[in-house]
Amino acid sequence: MPNWETPLNEKNADAGADRRSQLRDRLIDIAQETVAAQGLAGLKARDLAAAAGCALGAIYTAFHDLDELILRVNARTLARLEAALDAAFVDAEAEQALEAMARAYLSFARKEEPSWRALFEHRLPPGAPVPAWYADARNRLFGRLDAPLAQLLPGRDATARAALARTLFSAVHGVVALGLEEKIAETPPKLLDEQLGVLIRLLAAGLMMESARLI
Amino acid sequence: MPNWETPLNEKNADAGADRRSQLRDRLIDIAQETVAAQGLAGLKARDLAAAAGCALGAIYTAFHDLDELILRVNARTLARLEAALDAAFVDAEAEQALEAMARAYLSFARKEEPSWRALFEHRLPPGAPVPAWYADARNRLFGRLDAPLAQLLPGRDATARAALARTLFSAVHGVVALGLEEKIAETPPKLLDEQLGVLIRLLAAGLMMESARLI
DNA sequence: AATTCGGCATGAACACCGTTCATTTTCTTG
DNA sequence: CAAGAAAATGAACGGTGTTCATGCCGAATT
Incomplete structure (x- = not known):
């Protein structure tokens, strides 16, 4: 299911951390677009996961909170x-x-x-x-x-x-x-x-x- | 159950509206105290009903929304x-x-x-x-x-x-x-x-x- | 005075939220 | 290739505001 753009030539040591950081960036990107279009109130964990093509729980492997994600969006x-x-x-x-x-x-x-x-x-x-x-x-x-x-x-x-x-x-x-x-x-x-x-x-x-x- | 201070000598025409307005005032009072102590985020419908000694649904007979109640508190x-x-x-x-x-x-x-x-x-x-x-x-x-x-x-x-x-x-x-x-x-x-x-x-x-x- | 009837209070149920965690799946490693 | 570790999964949990079928109560009628 997480078939998004499998990095074929990446058998390096810590591929897990790389994928996680990729997920982080992707989530921040999507959250940024959502906030820009619908404001803070429009940011929902389930919609975010659906748009990112990842599981609901995956959000919480990338960020501790939605608050942390929001801070990243706000920093941008x-x-x-x-x-x-x-x-x-x-x-x-x-x-x-x-x-x-x-x-x-x-x-x-x-x-x-x-x-x-x-x-x-x-x-x-x-x-x-x-x-x-x-x-x-x-x-x-x-x-x-x-x-x-x-x-x-x-x-x-x-x-x-x-x-x-x-x-x-x-x-x-x-x-x-x-x-x-x-x-x-x-x-x-x-x-x-x-x-x-x-x-x-x-x-x-x-x-x-x-x-x-x-x- | 709604035994709060029964107005004994009030057999006037529209006692229902009177009771409703009493409830309104009481809810605003309690909401005001809650907001003053814990901020907007501390205002919960169930706590409010419990503090007012009324049913949860009674709030929505006095106000259309919690938003309407909040506006009343803010007006004060x-x-x-x-x-x-x-x-x-x-x-x-x-x-x-x-x-x-x-x-x-x-x-x-x-x-x-x-x-x-x-x-x-x-x-x-x-x-x-x-x-x-x-x-x-x-x-x-x-x-x-x-x-x-x-x-x-x-x-x-x-x-x-x-x-x-x-x-x-x-x-x-x-x-x-x-x-x-x-x-x-x-x-x-x-x-x-x-x-x-x-x-x-x-x-x-x-x-x-x-x-x-x-x- | 008994009986009907209308309307309102009630709180269980609903839809939705963020968050967790047992389970499954995947990947690394000996 | 098998065994183990690590990570992703999504059903489930506790919480939210709001609704609505139910039952109760009071007033009006006969």
Whole structure:
């Protein structure tokens, strides 16, 4: 039954681990597509096994939990989000770079809304610690804001910049998250674009003032 | 069996509707306590029925869904949040009023974290429209910011102020939400307090500039 | 006052979920 | 080639929200 693409010339030592890692990747691929199309709630163990052509129990030989699988899917979403932010990064004025990244964040959230929502909807069971590799991926996001902030506030040290980056990112996220919530007759796209512009303008003005104060 | 506090002198016409509304209130009370203690995930139909001393099916004579019950619980949380914001409202300088309300929001989220989280964690099934009474309660929240904004930006009309209020609220919400997420070794309370202060200072500075530009 | 009747509370049953584990199958190894 | 180890399998388990045939109770009628 598990006749999928038998690796003919693979009689090497640990073929089992290889097949397992193949299964892992395949499951992550399918789960990613499912989440992208139907959101976190659409991810069911039985459907996943059927789509992967493996047994239900096989999922649990590749992952300890569905939670672990979801974290892997979310890690890929984070990577795509990072790439989108990097692509939007313009090396020009700091304020323009910040605005470009904010708009890229909104654009990504719109284009991949179910996957993006999954980043924040998913909660692991109480008491379970967030894996370090996932927390790292999350924190890497904020780092994207560091360069523009360093340009705007040369006097600040790295830790202060990191905190500020987190704050600005959170503020933008809040506007995007509440703006995209219940899009039925709530915050039409154009208005949300404007709101984001207003936020950036206000924050940038505040940053300018801050920078002037410190010089 | 349903011997709970039989209303002796109530031989009025429609005693059935009265009993049903009593049950409704009781279920909301208990659900509210459960959500406050254990979060949305801790709300189970069977436990709820047991705690209310009614049959499992009785829940569905009082509410169509558990979703409907959750919306009622969330509406009460929104009311408490409104009260907390009103209590923090100081009639002094607009900037101080905005900061006081932002801090009140953070304080409420900390003090009633599971209930507050439930406001944003809960999603009703796709296609189900948000009841008008709930959307109203949500939008009333933003209205709390209108008075300070009117003071800061006298030139703006009401709809522009409403949009701005929503934006500012969303930004504060974002900082609070991401700040309280995974509090394990992440954003210690003092740092979060500072972050919120920074956000308010930046936004207020931007608003001052905006106001100066329009005069 | 006895009897019928309508409507509502009841909780066993249903459909579905994530997860487990005895069993079977497969592969490696002596 | 046989014997053993390792891994995949899917029926079964415990849990979820929701339903619905049943029986009960109270009100209306004769």
